[in-house]
Amino acid sequence: MEDLISLSSNFLYLAFIMYLLATFFFAATIRDKRGDKKSKTLNVISISITIIGFLAQTGYFITRWIASGHAPVSNLFEFTTFFGMMLVFAFIIIYFIYRLNILGLFTLPVALLIIAYGSMFPREISPLVPSLKSHWLYIHVTTVSLGEAILAVSFAAGLIYLIKEIDQTKSSKRTTWLEVIIYTIFSTVGFVIVVSVYNAMDYSATFEFTFNNEVTTVDYHLPPIAGPNDGTLLTEDRMDEIFQAPAWMQGVNAARKFNTLIWSLLAGLVIYVLARMILRKRIAAAIQPLLDRTNSDLIDEISYRAVTIGFPVFTLGGLIFAMIWAQQAWDRFWGWDPKEVWALITWFFYAAFLHLRLSRGWHGEKSAWLAVIGFVIIMFNLIAVNLIIAGLHSYA
Amino acid sequence: MNKVTCDACGHINPEGTVLCASCGKPIDKNQHIDGNENSNLLNMRYDGTARRSQTYNKTIVDKVWNFFSSVKVGVTLIVITLVASAVGTILPQEMYIPPNVQPSVHYKDQYGLIGQIYYQLGFHNLYSSWWYMTLLALIGISIVIASIDRVVPLYRALKNQRARRHESFLQRQRYFSKTEVVTEEDKAKVLASLKKLRYNITEENGHLMAEKGRFSRWGPYVNHVGLIIFLIGALLRFLPFMYIDDFVWVREGETKAIPQTNGEYFIENKDFILETYGDSEEDQRFAEALERQGPVAKNFQTDAIIYKNDGAEVVGSEPDLKVLKEGSIQVNHPIKFDGFALYQSSYQLNEFESMSFKIHEVNDEEELALASFTVDLTNPAYEYELDNGFRVKIDQYFPDYYLDDGEPRSETKYPRNPAFVFFVYPPNQEEPEVSFAGIGRNIDASGQNQYKIGLQGFDVRDVTGLSVRRDYTLPILGLGGIIFMIGVVQGMYWYHRRVWIHPKENGWWIAAHTNKNWFGLKKDIEKAIQNTNITMVKDQQDNNEK
Numbered sequence: 029m030e031d032l033i034s035l036s037s038n039f040l041y042l043a044f045i046m047y048l049l050a051t052f053f054f055a056a057t058i059r060d061k062r063g064d065k066k067s068k069t070l071n072v073i074s075i076s077i078t079i080i081g082f083l084a085q086t087g088y089f090i091t092r093w094i095a096s097g098h099a100p101v102s103n104l105f106e107f108t109t110f111f112g113m114m115l116v117f118a119f120i121i122i123y124f125i126y127r128l129n130i131l132g133l134f135t136l137p138v139a140l141l142i143i144a145y146g147s148m149f150p151r152e153i154s155p156l157v158p159s160l161k162s163h164w165l166y167i168h169v170t171t172v173s174l175g176e177a178i179l180a181v182s183f184a185a186g187l188i189y190l191i192k193e194i195d196q197t198k199s200s201k202r203t204t205w206l207e208v209i210i211y212t213i214f215s216t217v218g219f220v221i222v223v224s225v226y227n228a229m230d231y232s233a234t235f236e237f238t239f240n241n242e243v244t245t246v247d248y249h250l251p252p253i254a255g256p257n258d259g260t261l262l263t264e265d266r267m268d269e270i271f272q273a274p275a276w277m278q279g280v281n282a283a284r285k286f287n288t289l290i291w292s293l294l295a296g297l298v299i300y301v302l303a304r305m306i307l308r309k310r311i312a313a314a315i316q317p318l319l320d321r322t323n324s325d326l327i328d329e330i331s332y333r334a335v336t337i338g339f340p341v342f343t344l345g346g347l348i349f350a351m352i353w354a355q356q357a358w359d360r361f362w363g364w365d366p367k368e369v370w371a372l373i374t375w376f377f378y379a380a381f382l383h384l385r386l387s388r389g390w391h392g393e394k395s396a397w398l399a400v401i402g403f404v405i406i407m408f409n410l411i412a413v414n415l416i417i418a419g420l421h422s423y424a
Numbered sequence: 425m426n427k428v429t430c431d432a433c434g435h436i437n438p439e440g441t442v443l444c445a446s447c448g449k450p451i452d453k454n455q456h457i458d459g460n461e462n463s464n465l466l467n468m469r470y471d472g473t474a475r476r477s478q479t480y481n482k483t484i485v486d487k488v489w490n491f492f493s494s495v496k497v498g499v500t501l502i503v504i505t506l507v508a509s510a511v512g513t514i515l516p517q518e519m520y521i522p523p524n525v526q527p528s529v530h531y532k533d534q535y536g537l538i539g540q541i542y543y544q545l546g547f548h549n550l551y552s553s554w555w556y557m558t559l560l561a562l563i564g565i566s567i568v569i570a571s572i573d574r575v576v577p578l579y580r581a582l583k584n585q586r587a588r589r590h591e592s593f594l595q596r597q598r599y600f601s602k603t604e605v606v607t608e609e610d611k612a613k614v615l616a617s618l619k620k621l622r623y624n625i626t627e628e629n630g631h632l633m634a635e636k637g638r639f640s641r642w643g644p645y646v647n648h649v650g651l652i653i654f655l656i657g658a659l660l661r662f663l664p665f666m667y668i669d670d671f672v673w674v675r676e677g678e679t680k681a682i683p684q685t686n687g688e689y690f691i692e693n694k695d696f697i698l699e700t701y702g703d704s705e706e707d708q709r710f711a712e713a714l715e716r717q718g719p720v721a722k723n724f725q726t727d728a729i730i731y732k733n734d735g736a737e738v739v740g741s742e743p744d745l746k747v748l749k750e751g752s753i754q755v756n757h758p759i760k761f762d763g764f765a766l767y768q769s770s771y772q773l774n775e776f777e778s779m780s781f782k783i784h785e786v787n788d789e790e791e792l793a794l795a796s797f798t799v800d801l802t803n804p805a806y807e808y809e810l811d812n813g814f815r816v817k818i819d820q821y822f823p824d825y826y827l828d829d830g831e832p833r834s835e836t837k838y839p840r841n842p843a844f845v846f847f848v849y850p851p852n853q854e855e856p857e858v859s860f861a862g863i864g865r866n867i868d869a870s871g872q873n874q875y876k877i878g879l880q881g882f883d884v885r886d887v888t889g890l891s892v893r894r895d896y897t898l899p900i901l902g903l904g905g906i907i908f909m910i911g912v913v914q915g916m917y918w919y920h921r922r923v924w925i926h927p928k929e930n931g932w933w934i935a936a937h938t939n940k941n942w943f944g945l946k947k948d949i950e951k952a953i954q955n956t957n958i959t960m961v962k963d964q965q966d967n968n969e970k
């Protein structure tokens with residue numbers, strides 16, 4: 029059993045490294061200016077490495093399934109890494125339709141980041157509570173993630189479109205928002221770095237505070253910038269908090285999560301500022317020249333196509349299968365808990381997207397912004413609803 | 425109605441037609457409807473058919489129709505609903521706050537001013553509020569009207585279209601090319617390739633139309649029908665006959681009538697089982713997680729027998745129970761019978777079944793029992809005649825005792841923490857002594873009592889909480905879901921592609937249109953003209969915009 033689990037995590041490492049490697053190769057294809065045989069070989073190598081990575085991650089998935097006795101999609105780590113895997117899968121499908129290397133250069137880093145993000149959460153194999161013990165759980169979770177992953181490809185394409193098309197010669201609302209998106213991505217990188225560093229140092233500080241009239245403790249694994257409201261530090265030799273989280277933050281772990289958020293945003297800011305200092309222009313402006321040879325219309329179409337492929341899959345997994353499962357597990361197919369509501373919001377949003385595109389002619393930039401917003405909603409449901417708005421689905 | 429006759433082909437079109445349904449020639453006076461007059465390209469959205477909403481705008485009916493058939497309005501409704509739904513998740517809905525608190529107080533206490541505003545605006549019960557329902561209803565109306573407004577004319581146009589198209593129609597398509605000279609051999613090659621790509625080819629005097637995937641055009645209408653069926657199903661849930669939602673507690677060993685079945689069905693709880701992880705060898709793999717999280721439940725299960733009452737028709741008769749079904753009810757595995765389903769949804773461990781008490785003298789160190797009695801907690805007797813001439817009366821019974829500001833009260837009606845106020849009548853005495861007794865408590869309110877009541881023993885059993893459902897709307901909702909899925913897949917995984925080939929002296933004009941996925945259409949045409957000298961179509965949108 030132990031062997032199987034370590035084999036499983038090795039597969040995941042391998043997959044991670046392959047995706048990283050594939051990203052560099054895709055980058056090389058973009059820089060490559062010759063349309064000759066050599067660049068064809070480069071294409072083949074890039075996509076092959078991606079596929080090897082995907083197979084390795086499939087190996088992780090299967091071995092972990094055998095080890096735990098249930099499909100590994102039941103806690104935040106498993107679900108998030110699976111989402112990353114589906115994102116790669118969705119990319120491979122779309123790559124074979126359009127054969128566009130630039131898409132790999134944007135999608136794979138997103139997948140890498142998602143997997144790295146998921147790996148920051150507890151990774152041990154966890155038991156299933158009775159309501160999760162259903163085949164519909166696997167069916168529901170796998171189809172939702174596939175659907176959302178395909179929709180995420182539309183985000184990657186939308187982002188390419190925006191970076192290429194938005195006029196960078198002068199500062200505008202659009203350039204600012206584009207930088208905000210990039211900063212958000214950097215903050216995720218910041219989160220991964222900060223958490224990894226302090227994990228490696230085994231950092232821990234315990235606070236005691238009163239919650240719902242009971243004395244509770246909470247373990248911080250990052251130095252407390254924001255401590256619990258009215259908390260006292262128990263661990264010696266640790267810095268005390270700089271300020272206290274506001275009292276309205278509910279939940280035992282609210283202050284700790286708030287602290288993590290502050291760390292991520294600060295780390296993201298450091299990375300962003302460093303990058304701006306090195307590049308001496310907006311990040312998007314620095315990337316723009318790489319996209320010179322990209323066909324905007326094609327990118328726009330891919331972004332839309334990903335939505336048309338992903339929307340039915342998402343509806344099936346996120347609404348229909350979800351309802352079947354909820355009916356079995358909780359005797360009602362719909363309960364208005366936050367996770368469900370956000371799935372409905374996602375669905376409404378993409379329905380609006382499709383209508384605007386088909387009937388009101390929202391192409392190009394408008395459509396690209398919508399693809400970005402859609403991804404924000406998906407990520408919000410995937411991460412923020414779990415971390416902030418606790419509901420029935422709350423894994424972590 | 426003022427029909428419009430096409431001056432090119434003579435086809436008679438309904439008033440408001442933008443492009444002749446037969447040959448496609450733009451009808452001059454109607455180009456403003458689809459905004460064609462400012463563009464080189466034709467708006468092909470509904471093949472330029474006449475739509476009621478674009479044609480009439482006089483009566484109030486017209487105005488209402490036009491309002492709801494507008495996609496702008498539809499999308500606005502969707503976006504409003506979306507934003508409202510999101511607001512409903514900021515704070516927990518009323519159904520998720522603890523059951524024993526006042527919402528008006530809870531929201532204010534827990535979330536301060538924001539909570540109070542949230543509560544007063546009704547966001548705590550958003551999804552069943554009248555205005556949320558109204559939004560959903562408006563979306564429904566909008567879907568119906570918008571669909572009817574488009575589907576009938578579109579159907580007519582696609583049915584009547586002819587292979588021979590007017591030149592101005594062809595030249596103003598997004599994909600278009602002219603080839604001066606086309607050999608017979610090339611012509612044959614193109615047709616063969618198009619057939620191989622599974623295009624249907626129709627011919628009219630040498631004019632050709634290759635078409636595929638027309639059925640995908642009906643996708644949106646099919647999916648909207650599915651949505652409407654789903655909404656109707658959801659509406660029917662408000663009829664009591666269609667949807668039953670109840671709950672029953674059944675103690676171990678007890679047989680109880682299932683609510684809402686008019687005494688027709690009974691359930692016996694043979695055993696309630698709760699398992700947690702960690703007991704078995706198998707669970708070792710979860711050791712690390714269990715250590716971090718604490719105990720995790722593994723199984724909630726009721727072993728039950730369902731009975732049918734054959735005497736149910738005769739009012740007041742004794743139940744005549746026949747075993748209908750025997751099995752276990754687990755989370756995710758409800759038991760089903762005759763349209764009903766019972767779900768494992770709650771439980772109570774170790775509920776008190778009976779308690780026995782004894783009476784002894786207050787100053788007796790040995791607490792020797794002078795008399796004893798047993799109270800059946802599900803159905804307590806109120807008076808007990810005991811040995812040695814003692815008599816006990818139950819003055820008050822608190823099944824689930826707690827102190828509320830010094831006042832004894834019962835939290836629920838279930839014997840989870842029973843407590844009593846007893847009147848103890850010693851032998852030959854008319855005036856009772858008052859005694860309060862419960863688990864771990866024994867209080868003499870007056871301080872003058874001669875006798876004391878002490879707990880001797882008790883029996884406990886588990887109680888299972890089952891929800892009782894009968895939902896005749898599920899098949900309707902399921903049907904709606906299936907139709908919706910068929911519709912979206914039909915409309916999104918297939919595309920309506922048309923290629924028109926127009927013979928011209930020695931050459932060909934080629935024009936092509938698709939409702940989506942232009943890249944795929946381009947690939948098709950590339951394949952069709954491969955190894956011929958025919959000019960590839962140009963994307964005229966490019967010149968248009970840049």
Ligand code: HEM
Pocket residue numbers: 336376379382383386387492493494495496497498499501502563564566567570571574641643644645647648651912915916
């Ligand atoms: C939540 C509600 C709705 C959903 C999920 C939905 C879904 C869809 C989908 C998936 C399509 C096909 C889009 C495509 O193929 O790209 C579509 C098309 C369409 N929908 Fe809806 N719809 C909804 C509400 C509405 C409403 C309220 C209206 C009313 C204005 C409407 C009018 C239309 C129209 C006119 C089309 C285009 C049909 C065509 O061009 O052939 N829909 N809808």
